[in-house]
Amino acid sequence: xxxKVQNWWDKxxxxxxxxxxxxxxxxxxxxxxxxxxxxxxxxxxxxxxxxTDDWTLDPSVFDFKAHWRPSRYQxxxxxxxxxxxxxxxxxxxxxxxxxxxxxxxxxxxxxxxxDVVFHYHRMLGLGDGFTKPGPIADAAFKDxxxxxxxxxxxxxxxxxxxxxxxxxxxxxxxxxxxCIENPDAVKQWGNLNDxxxxxxxxxxxxxxFVPGNxxxxxxxxxxxxxxxxxxRNKLPYFDSVRxxxxxxxxxxxxxxxxxxxxxxxxxxxxxxxxxxxxxxxxLQFTHPDSNAASIEPRxxxxxxxxxxxxxxxxxxxxxxxxxxxxxxxTIEPYPATLTSRYMDGWGFPYEEWPQDLRAxxxxxxxxxxxxxxxxxxxxxxxxNIVVQSDSDMGLLQMVRxxxxxxxxxxxxQIISPAEWNAFxxxxxxxxxxxxxxxxxxxxxxxxxxDLALFQTGxxxxxxxxxxxxxxxxxxxAMAAADVDAMKKVxxxxxxxxxxxxxxxxxxxPKAYSLCQPWVKGFSGQFGSAWAHGSGxxxxxxxxxxxxxxxxxxxxxxx
Numbered sequence: 290x291x292x293k294v295q296n297w298w299d300k301x302x303x304x305x306x307x308x309x310x311x312x313x314x315x316x317x318x319x320x321x322x323x324x325x326x327x328x329x330x331x332x333x334x335x336x337x338x339x340x341t342d343d344w345t346l347d348p349s350v351f352d353f354k355a356h357w358r359p360s361r362y363q364x365x366x367x368x369x370x371x372x373x374x375x376x377x378x379x380x381x382x383x384x385x386x387x388x389x390x391x392x393x394x395x396x397x398x399x400x401x402x403x404d405v406v407f408h409y410h411r412m413l414g415l416g417d418g419f420t421k422p423g424p425i426a427d428a429a430f431k432d433x434x435x436x437x438x439x440x441x442x443x444x445x446x447x448x449x450x451x452x453x454x455x456x457x458x459x460x461x462x463x464x465x466x467x468c469i470e471n472p473d474a475v476k477q478w479g480n481l482n483d484x485x486x487x488x489x490x491x492x493x494x495x496x497x498f499v500p501g502n503x504x505x506x507x508x509x510x511x512x513x514x515x516x517x518x519x520x521r522n523k524l525p526y527f528d529s530v531r532x533x534x535x536x537x538x539x540x541x542x543x544x545x546x547x548x549x550x551x552x553x554x555x556x557x558x559x560x561x562x563x564x565x566x567x568x569x570x571x572l573q574f575t576h577p578d579s580n581a582a583s584i585e586p587r588x589x590x591x592x593x594x595x596x597x598x599x600x601x602x603x604x605x606x607x608x609x610x611x612x613x614x615x616x617x618x619t620i621e622p623y624p625a626t627l628t629s630r631y632m633d634g635w636g637f638p639y640e641e642w643p644q645d646l647r648a649x650x651x652x653x654x655x656x657x658x659x660x661x662x663x664x665x666x667x668x669x670x671x672x673n674i675v676v677q678s679d680s681d682m683g684l685l686q687m688v689r690x691x692x693x694x695x696x697x698x699x700x701x702q703i704i705s706p707a708e709w710n711a712f713x714x715x716x717x718x719x720x721x722x723x724x725x726x727x728x729x730x731x732x733x734x735x736x737x738x739d740l741a742l743f744q745t746g747x748x749x750x751x752x753x754x755x756x757x758x759x760x761x762x763x764x765x766a767m768a769a770a771d772v773d774a775m776k777k778v779x780x781x782x783x784x785x786x787x788x789x790x791x792x793x794x795x796x797x798p799k800a801y802s803l804c805q806p807w808v809k810g811f812s813g814q815f816g817s818a819w820a821h822g823s824g825x826x827x828x829x830x831x832x833x834x835x836x837x838x839x840x841x842x843x844x845x846x847x
Contacts, residue, residue: 330465344518
């Protein structure tokens, strides 16, 4: 009689130690310090966070493919547990016996609550000699009053808001800035921008890095963690990790077909379809993209400070035609607002839109031309857009053609992601429009954090919105008495964003991940190990738990 399956993961087989996993990066690795973790980072390969995903949870219950994780599906990582001792006070209880990697200057010392306090003090300018927030400090943390360590293994977070849901979303967010850096390294070198200064508590040690080529990591022989599915198994399973930088999608696909890459994340529907035809044995996982595509006009400058102009640009675009033609019918033809329609209960799905609002998002070139004429542009106008170089250029060409039909000429200025971040997000030097791979609409992240996206002065507000009505949504949400009241505020914010046309909505594409059949454990956990654009946030957690079926790989000729 066959052995009875005890756990859902038993079907994957018994984990094996050894081997190397090769992961493709579609952007240059430019950052090794969570303090500056805007784009192109992999420091989560050797650093860790307080909270993580429940590795024992069946994906059929919750698959962790979206960025947002309800707290009931999360477990402690560096923290063993957490609790609220008051509605505004969150207490994390750290695991005992965690040690920093045995490399200078940490030299294997114990990880303690003081290290967590140092991280938040540094990120938010709350102490330890740091008086100003870092360049990418999340707006949600503006409500954090203090972080203290009453003993070696306890961290107390005190917030202004008496709103536990908002606090959990803030502290449990999947974000590379939540990775805990080593204070000894920061004190010795001032920052961690140089990869030679990489040190963490994680399962892998950064051994080598060649810009534009690869990063190599090796197994941390003193790693503290065990596999939650197999508690007797020390982690990690892999001996090494190779992170290959291959910006060209065709080159990456060719390497995947040759068995030279194990995982590729975030490819287009067309690429996924091609891979299905040529290599049906390669596993594919589908998930909604982390955000909808969009165009961000500067709301503070002419001509886009006139809502009629912004409405006209929206009405120039045929979203159903894009869905059917450009995306081959693989995605829904609906415009997006602040929170993704996939965030059940938290957004403002198109089915609930009143007819007058739907009309403002329907393709209507004649109506768009009339709006332009009423705004003083009867013959249209010329404009420009600053574009991140890894954007979907085919989609932008379609948008340019739609704009041209109503007399709006759009010139594209294409720059690298790092240049874009400095020019647009940080310095706001763009004078007309902007576009990047991660925009402000259709987010699948923590819903309350979406309320920061158009806040006056916010780091993600490159549409330069300055609207007191929108600014009021976040304090209202934080003051909400319960979750239902918070959802009501967020729904109002979604409708307000749609009606104000702060940005031009395109569609929310699906993302596709590819995985070789010999890699066990990967199920498309998008937003955790493989977040697109800003870099992965939980790389070490997942890569420590995946394993390689080397017999299967050999039998397949690799």
